Amino acid sequence: MRVVVAVSGTRGDVQPAAHLAAELHSRSHDVVAAFPPNLLSLASDHGVPVEPFGYDTRAHLASDAVRRGAHGSVIDRVRSAGELWNLGWSEMVADLSAVVHRERPDVVVTGITTEQVAVPLAESVRAAVVGLHHAPVRTNDVHLPGFGADGLPAPVTRAAWSAYETVLWTATRRRENTLRAGLGLPSARRPVPYRLADAGALEIQAYDAALCPPPAGGDGARRPLVGFLGGAPPSSPLPAGLAAWLDRGDPPVHIGFGSMPLRAAGRSLRRVTEAVRSLGLRALVAPGWNDLADDDALGTAPDVRVLTGDVDHAAVFPRCCVVVHHGGAGTTAAVLRAGRPAVVRPVSADQPFWGRRLEDAGAGVMLRGDDPSPAAWAAAIESAAACSDEARRVGDALVDPEDAVARAADLVESRLPVAR
Known part of the structure; x- marks a missing residue:
C-alpha cells in the first residue's frame, strides 16, 4: 500500500x-x-x-x-x-x-x-x-x-x-x-x-x-x-545535568506552553515561576517555541532550571509533581500517562476543551485569563496538586x-x- x-x-x-x-x-x-x-x-x-x-x-x-x-x-x-x-x-x-x-x-x-x-x-x-x-x-x-x-x-x-x-x-x-x-x-x-x-x-x-x-x-x-497516539517509552536517559538537578530535590513543577505564543513570554513565565517558588517548590521551565530576550532571564536560583530545545515529555513528566501547560491534546495525554495533575492555561484552538475535560475528570484545573497573577497561579497549582490520585486513575485508564x-x-x- x-x-x-x-x-x-x-x-x-x-x-x-x-x-x-x-x-x-x-x-x-x-x-x-x-x-x-x-x-x-x-x-x-x-x-x-x-x-x-x-x-x-x-x-x-x-x-x-x-x-x-x-x-x-x-x-x-x-x-x-x-x-x-x-x-x-x-x-x-x-x-x-x-x-x-x-x-x-x-x-x-x-x-x-x-x-x-x-x-x-x-x-x-x-x-x-x-x-x-x-x-x-x-x-x-x-x-x-x-x-x-x-x-x-x-x-x-x-x-x-x-x-x-x-x-x-x-x-x-x-x-x-x-x-x-x-x-x-x-x-x-x-x-x-x-x-x-x-x-x-x-x-x-x-x-x-x-x-x-x-x-x-x-x-x-x-x-x-x-x-x-504515541510511541514506545523513552529508551535514552535524561541529559546528565538535568537528571542530577532532578535528583537533588523534591519533584518540581514543570512549566511549559509548547509551541503556543505567549504575550510577553518572559514576564508570563516569570510569573508562574514566582508562584511556584512562593509555594516552596522547584520550577522546571520549558520556554518551548517562545524565544526569550536577553532581559527575560528567569534567574539562576538553584530551585529553577530552564530547559532548551524540545522536551521529552515521557521522560520528564513522571519526575514532576504538577505540570503547567497550554492544554494541547498531546501534552494532555503525556501528563496523564505520567500520572500527574495539571494546571491548564489555554491559548487557542482545542486547548480550553481539554482543560475542561481535565477539570471534569478531577485530574487538574483550568486557569482562565490572559495573564494570571502569581497569586492566581499559586492557588491553581495548589488545587491541582490535590488532584494527584484522580490524575493517576485517569492515566491508568488510557489506552496504551x-x-x-x-x-x-x-x-x-x-x-x-x-x-x-
Whole structure:
C-alpha cells in the first residue's frame, strides 16, 4: 500500500501523524510524510521518507499576525484572521500536489487544517482519504465548534455546527474550487465534512474515551475512537545535568506552553515561576517555541532550571509533581500517562476543551485569563496538586499509546480495498 501522510501545524498536530506514519512504515508500506519543514525530523527519525509541506510553523506562530490573533483586541483578531486566512495556501497546494502526483498513493491521511488541500488532490488520483483528528471537530450533540462551553441542548449544539460549517465554506470555497478546476475536477457545492460523510470516509479520532467519551450524535463506525497516539517509552536517559538537578530535590513543577505564543513570554513565565517558588517548590521551565530576550532571564536560583530545545515529555513528566501547560491534546495525554495533575492555561484552538475535560475528570484545573497573577497561579497549582490520585486513575485508564497507533494503522489498512 502506498500512503501519504500530510499534516501541518504544531508539534502537537504533527507528532500523532508521525507515530502513525512510522507504524505503517514498519509494516512495509510505502509511506511518505508531508510535514512542515521545521518538523520533518518527527518522521525522519523513524526512517520514514519526508517531504516539506507548506510553511515553517514555528516562524508562523511567532509572526505578529498570529500574536495579534491570539492576544489582541477583537478588531485586532478579526484583522489577523483575514490576514492569515489564505497564508501559505498556494505553497501547501504546490508542495502536496508534487508529492501526491509523484507517489500516486492508495490512501492520503490528513488533518483538520489540511483537508481542504488534501481532499481534492486525493480525489485527482483516486486515493482514499483518512482523517486524523485529535479532538471532536465534527457535528455532534455535545461539544461546540471552537470548543466553547458544553452543556447546551443538542439541537442548539448541532445548529451551531451547521452555522460554523456554512461560514467556513462560504469563506473558503472559491480557493478550493479553483484548485479543483486546475485538477480537472468538478466544483464542490458542499463543505468538506459533508462530502467525506457522503463518501463514507474514515475519520480516526485520536483521543481517549477515558477523558472524552464518544459524543452523542457521532458516527462511531466511521469515526472510531482509538486513543491518544504515541510511541514506545523513552529508551535514552535524561541529559546528565538535568537528571542530577532532578535528583537533588523534591519533584518540581514543570512549566511549559509548547509551541503556543505567549504575550510577553518572559514576564508570563516569570510569573508562574514566582508562584511556584512562593509555594516552596522547584520550577522546571520549558520556554518551548517562545524565544526569550536577553532581559527575560528567569534567574539562576538553584530551585529553577530552564530547559532548551524540545522536551521529552515521557521522560520528564513522571519526575514532576504538577505540570503547567497550554492544554494541547498531546501534552494532555503525556501528563496523564505520567500520572500527574495539571494546571491548564489555554491559548487557542482545542486547548480550553481539554482543560475542561481535565477539570471534569478531577485530574487538574483550568486557569482562565490572559495573564494570571502569581497569586492566581499559586492557588491553581495548589488545587491541582490535590488532584494527584484522580490524575493517576485517569492515566491508568488510557489506552496504551502503542495499542492506539496499531489500531489506527489497522484502520488505515482497511481502506485499501476501496482506494482505487
